[in-house]
Structures are given as structure tokens and as C-alpha cells.
Amino acid sequence: MTNTQRTAAILVAAGRGLRAGSGGPKQYRNVGGRAVIHRALAAFSGHPEIAIVQPVVNPDDMAVFNAAVSDLRHAAPVNGGATRQASVLAGLEALAPHRPDIVLIHDAARPFVSADVISRAIVAASRTGAAIPVVAVTDTIKQVTESGDVTATPERATLRIAQTPQTFKFDVILDAHRRAARERSDFTDDAAIAEWAGLTVTTFEGDVANMKLTTPEDFVREEARLAAALGDIRTGTGYDVHAFGEGDHVWLCGLRVPHTKGFLAHSDGDVGLHALVDAILGALADGDIGSHFPPSDMKWKGASSDQFLKYAIERVTARGGRIANLEVTMICERPKIGPLRDQMRARISEISGVDISRIAVKATTSERLGFTGREEGIAATASATIRLPWSA
Known part of the structure; x- marks a missing residue:
């Protein structure tokens, strides 16, 4: 990585998080006394190698977003789309005038991303152009039919759990997202779009603490973990x-x-x-x-x-x-x-x-x-x- 390299981050926060239960979008709920989105955004806005942080939010959430992160450095938020894929593209287009070299794309529902993971993401993108953080699978995985019948047992040693921030050379992932928007709208992460566009996506070490908050039980577990730590x-x-x-x-x-x-x-x-x-x-x-x-x-x-x-x-x-x-x-x-x-x-x-x-x-x-x-x-x-x- 050169000293002149410019790195940006996109924080995807436009989802509604319905599986997390009642209480509004999960990114604005508190965990450990702080809003989930505040924890996620603070990790990037406070990182010395991140030049600009671009939030992508639901237009209905603008007031609650501003209240939750008023003390943090970030670019003016842009409106997200109907899918995560559309929301990320909106963030990329907003960053285009700034011409970053590297972009990290992170889900706001992962509030415990560490500075070390962010630093590894920057290094990985600088080296390979497209990389994602992963953690090893510790349980045996079964492939099943819709009715629940087991059809296969994949080899655990070749499986990994993908996390964010997923990181890319900016021009490459912007082009891939623009192409995908013209043809498909069903991608669930940015690495899948990069793979579809013909890019080789490498991996780097993630962090088991960098989990995504999805269900009410996730919030209960993290509250207990933080309480034990304090x-x-x-x-x-x-x-x-x-x-x-x-x-x-x-x-x-x-x-x-x-x-x-x-x-x-x-x-x-x-x-x-x-x-x-x-x-x-x-x-x-x-x-x-x-x-x-x-x-x-x-x-x-x-x-x-x-x-x-x-x-x-x-x-x-x-x-x-x-x-x-x-x-x-x-x-x-x-x-x-x-x-x-x-x-x-x-x-x-x-x-x-x-x-x-x-x-x-x-x-x-x-x-x-x-x-x-x-x-x-x-x-x-x-x-x-x-x-x-x-x-x-």
C-alpha cells in the first residue's frame, strides 16, 4: 500500500431487520448501551487509514440516524434501495466523485468489527483487488432438501463463513455493480457480484466477534457478553x-x-x-x-x-x-x-x-x-x- 492510496468505506444501513423482532430497525437499537450503528460507524470513522465513510440509509430513518451518530465523522448519508445490492451501488455512486482507490463495504448490523480486521481488509484489497474476511466453520454442515432430507455433507475444511467488510479496488467493484444492476438483482453480498463479474476473490482472517446481529437472541447474547466484559x-x-x-x-x-x-x-x-x-x-x-x-x-x-x-x-x-x-x-x-x-x-x-x-x-x-x-x-x-x- 502506498502513502498516497485513498481508502473509503461504505456502511450499509438501509435494511429493516425484520427477523430481529420488534423495536424498529436493528441498526438503531442499543446493545451494550450504544446504538448498533454508532458502534459500527465509529470503527471506521476512527480508523486512521479511512479517508471517508459513506453511510447508506433508509430515507425514513434519516432523523434517527443523525441522532445516533451525531458525534462521528462521516459523509452525508445517501438513500438506500429496495435490496442490499441496490443500496451498495448507491453508496458506490456517491463515492465516485471522490475517486478512492480502495473501498470497504460493511453491514451496519455488524457492530463489533475491530480495527485489526479493517486494517487487514485494506492490506488485502491493496494486494489482490478483491477480498473478504472469513472464519472457519467449526460445526459439521449438512446440505438438505426443502423437506429437510440430508443430501450431502460438504467437507468442512473447505468451508468458511463470510463476513464484512468486503474490500475491493474501487473502480473494479463499481464497474461490477453497474453491470450487475443491468442484469440481476438477487446478489446477497458484494463478493458474489465480484465472482459473477469474473474476479478472483481472496480471503483474509476475520473475527468471530464480528458477528451479524439478526435475531432477538443475538441481542440477548451480546448484551450478556458485554456485561460480563464490563x-x-x-x-x-x-x-x-x-x-x-x-x-x-x-x-x-x-x-x-x-x-x-x-x-x-x-x-x-x-x-x-x-x-x-x-x-x-x-x-x-x-x-x-x-x-x-x-x-x-x-x-x-x-x-x-x-x-x-x-x-x-x-x-x-x-x-x-x-x-x-x-x-x-x-x-x-x-x-x-x-x-x-x-x-x-x-x-x-x-x-x-x-x-x-x-x-x-x-x-x-x-x-x-x-x-x-x-x-x-x-x-x-x-x-x-x-x-x-x-x-x-
Whole structure:
């Protein structure tokens, strides 16, 4: 591979995934706390040798796609077709103006593709022009009739399970797809089109973890596998308080709440979010909010606290972890938290990406005792439970 070689990737995400059961297209469901499509796209957008990632999506899914991968690098998505073959051709045509040398074509329903597999794909295409990742067949395979009668037992040593990303010289596979579109529409993968076009397709080492999510049982199995891998369970606590000053509102758990007073604070004074940030950082043993966002730094003057919570969540994600639970308790006489509880939970979920079912907001008073009882300010306590890989 030369230093000037330009490599692109197509992420095929236009399917409906009906065999995966209810819950919408499988590529937008969560597995291990992240959307399937986010995991798949992140593998390519974060790879140093991939210059451009071209998603192909169903036009009905554009809003949910944008929400799922808003933090990732990718080209503007294009609409897929009625078949996988048509969707891949749409992706290839979208890439044509960019003139890549190599293209990797990957199914969004394979969220656990590794950087090593992607690197091997690039090398293989550079060497042979057409290659696919494969894994060995470990079970005996039977060829059967429609009625279930066994007709043959193929030699297991010659069989392989094909995966994606399938990788090709760009001009060659674009030409093959264009030819196929004029004659046939029943190809189930790109290697079959390359074979039909007369190309020799070679293989390279795949990865058993690079499985395709197809059925509800696949999701259950992968959730269990990821949960077992994230066995380092940690809990942190946080506390914050701010005094009242002049104003007509306060920020609480990401909501602007009308009030007769405001907060005296360097940032927006959101005690709920500040306590949550400290709880998450505490679970990570990663300092506290003041060490990451010092009040002496004028950059944070009046800053919105949602960015602090996003930052703390990113610290967990960067270590391969996930949030198991977030809980915050507001301590104040007024404003009343009860009527706003679910709105606060929804807002924390929106900021953090954590499912609302894992977020609790509670409230109590101090029975008119102390500074909160005298309505001189508001306090908040919080706890966070996170799961990290044992190696983190």
C-alpha cells in the first residue's frame, strides 16, 4: 500500500431487520448501551487509514440516524434501495466523485468489527483487488432438501463463513455493480457480484466477534457478553451547593426553572448536574469537577453545565465503560421539584445518552432547618454506578 492510496468505506444501513423482532430497525437499537450503528460507524470513522465513510440509509430513518451518530465523522448519508445490492451501488455512486482507490463495504448490523480486521481488509484489497474476511466453520454442515432430507455433507475444511467488510479496488467493484444492476438483482453480498463479474476473490482472517446481529437472541447474547466484559463495577458520590442571589430563574438538572431568585455561581450553578459530574468522576477516580473545570478559568464563566456532564460521560466511554445508573437528590424548600421530576430525568437522559430508566431524580426538604431550610440556597447529592472493563 502506498502513502498516497485513498481508502473509503461504505456502511450499509438501509435494511429493516425484520427477523430481529420488534423495536424498529436493528441498526438503531442499543446493545451494550450504544446504538448498533454508532458502534459500527465509529470503527471506521476512527480508523486512521479511512479517508471517508459513506453511510447508506433508509430515507425514513434519516432523523434517527443523525441522532445516533451525531458525534462521528462521516459523509452525508445517501438513500438506500429496495435490496442490499441496490443500496451498495448507491453508496458506490456517491463515492465516485471522490475517486478512492480502495473501498470497504460493511453491514451496519455488524457492530463489533475491530480495527485489526479493517486494517487487514485494506492490506488485502491493496494486494489482490478483491477480498473478504472469513472464519472457519467449526460445526459439521449438512446440505438438505426443502423437506429437510440430508443430501450431502460438504467437507468442512473447505468451508468458511463470510463476513464484512468486503474490500475491493474501487473502480473494479463499481464497474461490477453497474453491470450487475443491468442484469440481476438477487446478489446477497458484494463478493458474489465480484465472482459473477469474473474476479478472483481472496480471503483474509476475520473475527468471530464480528458477528451479524439478526435475531432477538443475538441481542440477548451480546448484551450478556458485554456485561460480563464490563465486570469492574464502581460507584461514586457527589455533592454541590449554591447560594441564592438576584435573578428570576435557576438551572436544575438541565432545566431552566422560574424562581424568585437566581444562583450565585461561576457557571450556571446547576447543582444537580454538578453533583452528577462529581459522582461520575469519583467512580472513575478521576478528580472532581473543580479540577477539570476550575472556577479560576474565565472560560467557564456562565457556562452551561450540560457540557460538564457530557464531558464526564465521555471520560467513561473513553475507557470502554458504560453508565449503569445515575441518581440525584435535590435538597430545597422551593422551587418544588416533584412536578419537574420526569422532565429533569428526560433532560439528563438527553444530555448523557443514558436511558431514562437508569436515571432517578428525587427531592427532599430540610424541614426548615439550615441554609436550605431558610431558603438561602439549594444543595444536591448524587451517585453514579459505572461499569468498566477489568483492564481499564
